Amino acid sequence: MSPEKMSHHPIKMKDVADRVEVSLMTISRALNTPDKVSRQTLKKIKEAMVDLGYVPNLIAGTLSxxxxxxxxxxxxxxxxxxxxxxxxxxxxxxxxxxxxxxxxxxxxxxxxxxxxxxxxxxxxxxxxxxxxxxxxxxxxxxxxxxxxxxxxxxxxxxxxxxxxxxYSNHDSGYQITRRMIQRGYTSIVYAITSSNDDRGEQRLRGYISALEEFGLPILVERIGNPPVQMEQGIQAISNILAYEQKPDALICVSDTMAVGSIFECQRRKINIPKDIAIAGFGDFEISSNIVPSLTTVSVSxxxxxxxxxxxxxxxxxxxxxxxxxxxxxxxxxxxxxx
Missing domain, CATH: 3.40.50.2300 (Response regulator)
Known part of the structure; x- marks a missing residue:
């Protein structure tokens, strides 16, 4: 198979203008302010550009x-x-x-x-x-x-x-913790990474505000560094199982961590939510499809x-x-x- 014939001379704006039989100014308007060019002319210019293989010089446009x-x-x-x-x-x-x-x-x-x-x-x-x-x-x-x-x-x-x-990360942390409390959970762990995630820290402060309001214990697990991975959710469950008094709920800083926690509970034959309730943040695609489906805070x-x-x-x-x-x-x- 023979190679395609290549031009050694780059196509210029003038070539497009000549093909469509319009001025260089019209071509310039079509590229920079297309709303100022008629639909019919704009269509012809676009077709000519494709046919000729013309690529606008964006650097030149930027300079001008x-x-x-x-x-x-x-x-x-x-x-x-x-x-x-x-x-x-x-x-x-x-x-x-x-x-x-x-x-x-x-x-x-x-x-x-x-x-x-x-x-x-x-x-x-x-x-x-x-x-x-x-x-x-x-x-x-x-x-x-x-x-x-x-x-x-x-x-x-x-x-x-x-x-x-x-949106307020503090309020979202407060609201999901309050929802857990309304469902009857009284020993709620918040799992978060160890540093750098400012939005996660704000959710943590919201969690603390809700627990202080209801006089419940503050239980925080800091695991690894961001970005959040499923392994951190696995580790969260392992850490919780070492508690002398087992918590009845876990809020994870991200759905990714929460999904890891669900997988680890399934591996250990821990019933969700009977033995422990789990919630996350993010409403990822997997969150509604995993079994059991994950309770989460959703932001569009x-x-x-x-x-x-x-x-x-x-x-x-x-x-x-x-x-x-x-x-x-x-x-x-x-x-x-x-």
């Missing part, structure tokens, strides 16, 4: 317009359903408005976040999205001086940098992503933002484990 057409987003961990839903929703809505998303993973480290910010800001993004409200002082200073929209998501920080789309990652994209676009289009802090709801999904 001083707009990069991309948004940077940093999440703690990409292999997590809620964060994945947020990124997908955010990227899809931005793409509809001709913006692309550049994604980085901080591995729950404020220092890695700072390094990623320096790298991304060097490419002149038009906005930045950060997960949570815990950042290094250098990061906060850099972002305050960047002169672009900054959105903190998945939390309600006490001192927002700019815009916020999130899709909603967070969509609201974040809309906030960014409003700012970039110089539209008024009436509310810089958008709250999303967290809901308890009660299933078979309590």
């Amino acid at each position: 317009s001083k707009k990069s057409r991309f948004v940077g987003a940093l999440v703690p961990y990409l292999n997590s359903s809620p964060f994945t839903d947020t990124i997908r929703s955010l990227a899809n809505h931005l793409r509809e408005h001709h913006y692309q998303l550049l994604i980085g993973s901080t591995n729950y480290s404020v220092h890695e976040e700072e390094a990623l910010l320096m790298s991304i800001l060097g490419h002149r993004p038009e906005a930045i999205v950060l997960t949570g409200g815990l950042h290094s002082s250098n990061s906060r200073n850099i972002l305050n001086q960047a002169g672009i929209p900054v959105v903190e998501i998945w939390d309600l920080p006490k001192k927002p940098i700019d815009l916020v789309v999130g 990652g899709h909603e967070i992503g969509l609201k974040t994209a809309k906030l960014i676009l409003k700012r970039l289009q110089n539209q008024p933002v009436n509310n810089s802090i958008l709250k999303v709801s967290s809901n308890i999904i009660e299933r078979e484990t309590i």
Whole structure:
């Protein structure tokens, strides 16, 4: 089979303009402000671009317009359903408005976040999205001086940098603990990683608030470091079984940990919820499909992503933002484990 014939001369915008018989200005409008070009002309231009193999020079466009057409987003961990839903929703809505998303993973480290910010800001993004409200002082200073929209998501920080789309992790921790107490559980363990997970720590404080309100013992298991793994849930059950007085309920900082706990209970022939009730946070896909199905706190990652994209676009289009802090709801999904 002979190789395809390749051109040694890159296709230029003028070639597309000549094919469609329009001006270079019309081609430029089609690429940068397509809403200002008629549908019929836009269709012809797109067909010509595909037929000729033309790829717009985005760097040249950036230099001439001083707009990069991309948004940077940093999440703690990409292999997590809620964060994945947020990124997908955010990227899809931005793409509809001709913006692309550049994604980085901080591995729950404020220092890695700072390094990623320096790298991304060097490419002149038009906005930045950060997960949570815990950042290094250098990061906060850099972002305050960047002169672009900054959105903190998945939390309600006490001192927002700019815009916020999130929910109260403290309240969600309080509510799931209160639900356990209402179901009659009185010895409730909270399992969390040992460091760096600020949102998990806020849920822990909510758990403590509920137990103090009802005069119940505070039982905390710190296991490993983030990101959360199923093995930490397995270890949580092993640790609980060593208690002199066995707890009757376990709240895990994440559904991933909670699922690991369920697997370990099944291996040890521990009945859920008769011997121990289990709950998590996240409402992952596996949470409703595992047997017994997992009680969890659900927050819509899709909603967070969509609201974040809309906030960014409003700012970039110089539209008024009436509310810089958008709250999303967290809901308890009660299933078979309590």
